[in-house]
Amino acid sequence: MSLKTELHSHIGSLRRYALVLTRDPVAADDLVQETLVKAIAKADTFQPGSDLRPWLFRILHNTFVSDLRRAKTRAEAAAEMPEPVSTECQDTRLELKQVLAALDQLPEAQRMPIILISLREMNYAEAARTLDVPLGTFMSRLGRGREALRKIVQGVGVGKLAILKRKGGGEQ
Amino acid sequence: MTQQDQTDLALDPDLMAYIDGGLPPDQMAEIEARLARDPDAREAVAQWRHFDNLLHQYGRTADEMPSSLKIASLERELGRKLKKRQWRATLLGPGLQRFAASVVLFAAGWGAHSLYESGMSLTTESHPYFVAPTLAGHSVVTLASYQSTEFKGDQMSEALEWMSEQMQHKIESPKLERLGYQVESSRLMTVQGQPVAVFYYRNPEDELVTVSMTPRDASQPDYRLRVTEAAENKLAYWSSNSLHYVVVAKTDTASLTTLAAAVE
Structure with a gap:
């Protein structure tokens, strides 16, 4: 794969990552732009032959x-996801809101x-390198984070989900 | 299942790899058998996977976002910078340093000596300046198979683009493929302040052909094709309007002339 093709494919991955982090398309593109500006400035520190994706x-x-500043943007944008077209989509949207809200309650290190x-863009070792932590630490944070996320979502419970669903219906 | 059990479950790397599809089929089957016996673990795993899928799908919605001209422009700029970085690293890398050292040793020592002994000198007045490095490089590659390369064979288009930029003259591939040769590597050398692009080709019989090109200044002589001998090799050199060419191979005059004709 040529450098140009490889880089282009990574830009798509960066936008996905940025969207999940910021929860807002405009903020996501701003973040990707800022990332690319920094990458251009740091291009001389990139080791040719090493993997470009974890570096970016x-x-x-x-x-x-x-x-x-992005913390504020994320909080404001969380409620502005695209409107669903079907009941199934509505449920998914509510669930997603719930999971994103629960995710925000996790410490950064687990989130x-x-x-x-x-994102399914990289394996555990690459992801650990991206976060600059040892693989063992990464795995432990991933496991603990997933379980904590589940506990928080379960804590919301059926009652809270029903309220969210009603709210979701009221917004239509 | 106690809280501690659930935490232990979350710290099991095999379960994480199971969710993320990173296990070989036999281990997948083992985990599935284990989950079949443990409903609590099964539920936890199903929920982890479900949340993971929700986040994944959300991330994919970025693909529907309109493309950004600003990002595209930064992407191009970064691509250019990284390519430059790649070239620079290659040029300053240990491979080329070893190569340069070998050429110097060859030209200054054993190689020059052996050529001198056989009646040929790299500095003899009978050859123009661009012939000597090609001949030296050819012998170095012949004699030192461990050499690492500046540009590999599959990087020919990048090599040509970069060399053309450095030489401020567009150079084309010597195209010896039509004679059954494959490019093995290529590199750029500087001789008397002039860039010399050198290409190494080999055929299935393991015969090496070295081709070089260097820009020709209008004030420099225009060499007509000349075929001569250098130690065990034959070499041909000539000039076009804008380039000097050299071809070196251990072959007969007729074959070398054919190679020279194919190069230009």
Whole structure:
């Protein structure tokens, strides 16, 4: 694969990662742009022959983490997902809202591994490199994070889901 | 299942790999058998997977986002920077340093000596300046099969693009493929301040052919095709309007002339 093709495919991956992090398409593209500007400035530090994807993801991750403004954008944008067209989509949307809300309650260290792996763009070792943690630490954070996410969602329970569904219906 | 059991479950790397599809089929079957016996674990795994799928699907919605001109422009700029970085690293890498050292050793020592002994000198007035490095490089590659390369054979288009940029002159592939040769590697050398692009070809009989090109200044002589001998090799050199060419191979005059004709 040529460098040009490889880079283009990574840009798509970066946009997916940025969208899950920011929950807003405009903020996601801003984050990708900021990432690319930084990558251009740091191009001389890239080791040819090493994997480009974790390098780019690491820049995006660090940019996001260091940019506190995005926390506000994410909170505001969480309720602005595309309108569903079917009941099945409505349920999925509500579930997604619930999972994203639960994800926000997790510490950063557990949230990032869950998001990175859910994108299915890289294996555990690459994802660990992206987050700059040892593989064992990454695996432990991923496992603990997944279980904590489940507990939080379960804690919301059927009652809360029903309220969310009613709210969702009221927004139509 | 206790809280501790569930935490232990979440720390099982095999279960994580099962969810993420990273297990070979036999281990997948083992985990499935284990889950069949443990409803709590089964439920936990199903929920982890479900949440993972929801996040994955959400991430995929980025593919529906309109394309951004600004991102496309930054992508192109980054591509250019990374390519430049790749070239620079190749040029400064240990492979080329070893090669350069070998050429120097060859030209200054044993190689030059052996050529001198056989009645040929790399510095003899009978050859123009661009012949010597090609001849030296040819012998180095012949004698030192461990050499790493600047551009590999499958990087020919990148090599040509980069060399053309460095030489400020568009150079074309020597196209010896039509004679049954495959490009093995290529590199750019500087001789007397002039860039010399060198290409190494080999055929299925393991015969090496070295081709070089260097820009020709209008003030420089225009060499007509000349075929001569250098130690065990034959070499041909000539000039076109804008380039000097050299072809070196251990072959007969007729074959070398055919190779030279194919190059230009």
